[in-house]
Amino acid sequence: MSDRSQTRKAPGELLLSLRGISKNFGAVSALTDIDLDIHAGEVVALVGDNGAGKSTLVKVLAGVHQASSGSIEFQGKPVTMASPAAALQLGIATVFQDLALCENLDVVANIFLGQELNPLRLDEVAMEVRAWTLLNELAARIPSVREPIASLSGGQRQTVAIARSLLLNPKIIMLDEPTAALGVAQTAEVLNLVERVRDKGLGVIMISHNMEDVRAVADRIVVLRLGRNNGVFTPDASNQELVGAITGATDNAVSRRADRLREAAGEAI
């Protein structure tokens, strides 16, 4: 842990800054007064229990939902994101939880889906070269870009989804539970990818329920609870602190006493 924090660079330019973002669905406030900053070259993990508002926040940033109040600044300029296309144009790319790939198409076709080069006479050679370049930048291990997606493993599909989000040179990439439903080795691969994307100087927002994954790559951990900010932590924060912030069982006399007793028992043994 300690040597990793030494290699970590100081955060870069402030890319995205949310102030007082709220989102109401009728009488329900899904988000209340959310503040969030994303810098270039940093990984921000968004954690919280089910219903904490993580996905709503991601959807606001992806242009799927519009915030009810609050301001969003992108690279210092106030912006509104009226549609997913607007968010993409600003340079905010999203990798959705269900990967949204077409299994019957090959890797190249999926990466370029909707963005094909030369629409009336597809430039397959240029697309294939660009696909390989993207995948190589991620040091991805895709055996062949001319095989249908159906033949790839879960981790490889996640790689393709991430490569696709990088196609339009975004500034920020949001990953909604990128390691859910992945095996141990594949999870490690995806975490490697996240680090490589960060090293390319992009801001990364990662949603995850897995504290281990979050700790492994995040520079900051932002906890949401019931639609509100509930603390920002470093990866060095103890599991207890994090879980406490997530579940709302914050530091109180009862938990402190329980800790002390447990520690005492540990020393006795």
Add this chain to the structure above:
Amino acid sequence: MSQQLDRADARVSHATGLSGTIKAFLDRVKSGDLGSLPVVVGLAIIWTVFTVLNPIFLSPNNLVNLLFDCSTTGVIALGIVCVLMLGEIDLSVGSMSGVGSAMIGVLWVNQGVPLPVAIGTAVALGALIGAVYATLRNRLGMPSFVSTLSGLLALLGLQLYMLGATGSINLPYGSKMVEFGQLMILPAWMSYTLALIPGIVMLVVGRSTNARRRAANLSAGSSTGLILKAVFTTIALLAIVFYLSLGRGVPWMFALFVALVLAMNYALTRTQWGRSMKAVGGNAEAARRAGINVRGIYISAFMLCSALAALGGVLSAARLASSSQQAGTGDVNLNAIAAAVIGGTSLFGGRGTAFSALLGIIVIQSIANGLTLLNLNSSLRYMITGAVLAIAVIVDSLARQSRASHGRG
């Protein structure tokens, strides 16, 4: 030589040389990526059986007739390929072709409208009906199965209404229209020239692609393989033209059909529209998130399908020299759909080629033609065509399962 971009991964075996190409082909087939193989094998069996039973089947002039018959329903099947690609269906193509046929009779023969205008109106009406189906699906969520089923009845009614009490309008014999449907044959020099073109295009495009791939540091196919393929294609096409020229030759109408197939093939494989069609057929939600206009794709496919159905009706009017109440009824509908499926277009969407319409309709017309030569009536023809369709769907279904278990989507 530096490592090629797409050959860096040691885990993947790459086909090299002729034996490698053959092995790769066999592996693909084994994993269920059958392509046109089942229909080609099926066609060989059907032709062998009919030739043994009655040698006239394989006579040049019978084959020329076969090609005339293929063209009308084949054009309709080409439209069906478009909607099947999206995992949708159009059950009304038969009635639509009947309306197209009736439009020619009413507008051209009865009202004296110039022929091109009459044909254009018929095709435009088809496109309009297709747009209605797509809108019902997009806006109201009406399954195409139901909307086109009601369309089948409504269009049949329209056809009967247009033809009125007489029930049938004869097209003037000796007119260009009827000659096109029954007599017009490509001049020999032209059919031989056209037969040379695919091989030349294959060679030129293939060489430039290979050169570009090498320049981009990607693996490229061998030029020997390319030349072999081009030469083989050219010889096969020349042989077909030569054999047909022993009889009357290649019909203009069939040439039109093949031209439409080639245009559709280009659109489906080489344009953004075709890529989007496959994407929507494979996973509509993924396509939507990738920014594809999914509704637009549905509209284009249904419009194209109904417009081609109307054009097929126009051709059948020319073929039969009449617009009658019978046009487009009976087995036209199911033959067109069956042709697309027999040719290898999947009912499950996302998989299919324009050539499946060509191959499939040849299978269906061969059965019809062969049984007619054997003096067997339509009862047996329906049963056999039904059995072939069932086999085709079973092959499609099994191949799909095999592809899934071999991870080929």
